[in-house]
Amino acid sequence: MGSVSPGSLATSVPRPEFRGPVRYGALPLPSRYLLSPLAGYTTLPFRRIVRRLGGVGLATTDLVNARALLTRNERTLQMVETHPEDRPFAVQIFGSEPEIMADAARFLVELGVDTIDINMGCPVNRIAGAGAGAGMMCNTSSTLHLAQTVVDAVSVPVTIKMRLGWDASTLTAPFFAREFEKIGVAAVAIHGRTREQGFSGSVSLPGIRAVVEAVERIPIVGNGDVRSVADAARMIQETGCHAVSIGRAALANPWIFRQLAEWEATGQYAPAGTFDERLSLMMYQYSFLEERFGCERGLVLFRKMAHWYLKGMRVRKKLRGEFQSVCTLQEMTALMDQIRDEGPVDGNRTGVLSDVEVAVPRGPVAQW
Numbered sequence: 001m002g003s004v005s006p007g008s009l010a011t012s013v014p015r016p017e018f019r020g021p022v023r024y025g026a027l028p029l030p031s032r033y034l035l036s037p038l039a040g041y042t043t044l045p046f047r048r049i050v051r052r053l054g055g056v057g058l059a060t061t062d063l064v065n066a067r068a069l070l071t072r073n074e075r076t077l078q079m080v081e082t083h084p085e086d087r088p089f090a091v092q093i094f095g096s097e098p099e100i101m102a103d104a105a106r107f108l109v110e111l112g113v114d115t116i117d118i119n120m121g122c123p124v125n126r127i128a129g130a131g132a133g134a135g136m137m138c139n140t141s142s143t144l145h146l147a148q149t150v151v152d153a154v155s156v157p158v159t160i161k162m163r164l165g166w167d168a169s170t171l172t173a174p175f176f177a178r179e180f181e182k183i184g185v186a187a188v189a190i191h192g193r194t195r196e197q198g199f200s201g202s203v204s205l206p207g208i209r210a211v212v213e214a215v216e217r218i219p220i221v222g223n224g225d226v227r228s229v230a231d232a233a234r235m236i237q238e239t240g241c242h243a244v245s246i247g248r249a250a251l252a253n254p255w256i257f258r259q260l261a262e263w264e265a266t267g268q269y270a271p272a273g274t275f276d277e278r279l280s281l282m283m284y285q286y287s288f289l290e291e292r293f294g295c296e297r298g299l300v301l302f303r304k305m306a307h308w309y310l311k312g313m314r315v316r317k318k319l320r321g322e323f324q325s326v327c328t329l330q331e332m333t334a335l336m337d338q339i340r341d342e343g344p345v346d347g348n349r350t351g352v353l354s355d356v357e358v359a360v361p362r363g364p365v366a367q368w
């Protein structure tokens with residue numbers, strides 16, 4: 001679908017018809033391209049990185065345990081920290097008890113969040129088996145009651161992220177989206193797979209379309225397998241969704257939001273960052289981590305993110321492996337110097353780097 005125009009590095013992709021600007025209730029989003037929550041990755045330092053690069057309409061935290069918020073658990077409070085650069089900003093909460101979820105939402109409003117997202121898609125047994133996450137798709141009345149309780153508790157928009165249904169025989173997302181709209185939910189994000197599918201197979205665009213068609217006015221956010229501008233074009237064209245959220249692809253290409261916003265405005269987009277630009281971005285991210293967590297924990301958190309950066313940068317496998325065991329700032333600096341000197345395996349340090357596939361959890365869904 002994409003073509004590189006002669007004489008420039010810009011790629012053209014035909015534009016579908018876009019819906020109007022996206023609003024969550026009274027909250028206008030600066031673009032229709034949103035960062036999907038990725039537990040362990042969509043931390044404040046990463047959100048600041050993608051915001052700096054531009055084009056992000058909204059970024060959401062990893063899923064946060066509502067009960068742990070209320071006990072003021074230290075790690076949980078860290079997960080909801082934000083920064084003036086990180087706006088508008090959503091916190092995603094999970095839980096199965098309406099009053100706990102409502103109290104958590106009230107507390108988040110006191111902290112100044114712009115919008116609250118309820119997780120109704122997490123497939124992991126620990127969460128779904130306890131009636132939260134995707135487990136909420138199995139029980140209509142208690143799920144609607146929970147959503148209503150949270151909506152009524154706060155003045156900020158409340159959104160819901162869910163899957164198509166529990167399995168292929170119970171595709172309940174259109175029903176839930178319609179009911180959520182009636183009780184005041186401001187938007188619904190839909191990952192176009194069932195809980196049973198986990199991350200297998202591909203996203204069902206007709207399934208997402210059915211959700212778009214089920215509601216009257218609230219924005220529907222299409223999600224799943226968008227790795228490029230061409231994928232987003234297909235998602236918008238075939239589902240009619242108002243917005244698109246991107247998870248895994250942002251880890252390998254944090255420029256994707258900027259590319260999408262540029263493409264929507266002009267029909268073309270510039271390549272993602274070069275090897276050297278990605279290297280600088282990595283160091284920015286490390287500096288945010290160090291600033292907040294200090295060197296030791298900052299390094300541990302950084303190693304996880306660096307894995308995808310270094311893969312995207314086509315760094316030699318052995319060096320990538322070594323990065324995962326760096327323990328001191330000195331070791332990391334020495335390794336970064338070596339990585340900088342060597343450049344990517346194909347020697348192309350100033351040109352376009354090809355996309356990389358970001359792996360998903362393996363094994364039975366329930367045990368991730």
Ligand SMILES: Cc1cc2nc3c(=O)[nH]c(=O)nc-3n(C[C@H](O)[C@H](O)[C@H](O)COP(=O)(O)O)c2cc1C
Nearest residue numbers: 036037038039062063161191224225226246247248
């Ligand atoms: C490692 C990982 C962590 C995730 N964590 C969350 C989460 O905390 N909350 C959530 O709603 N979805 C979570 N998801 C699902 C993503 O938000 C998204 O729906 C899914 O990855 C499909 O979008 P993508 O193909 O753009 O990645 C996670 C996915 C992955 C791979």
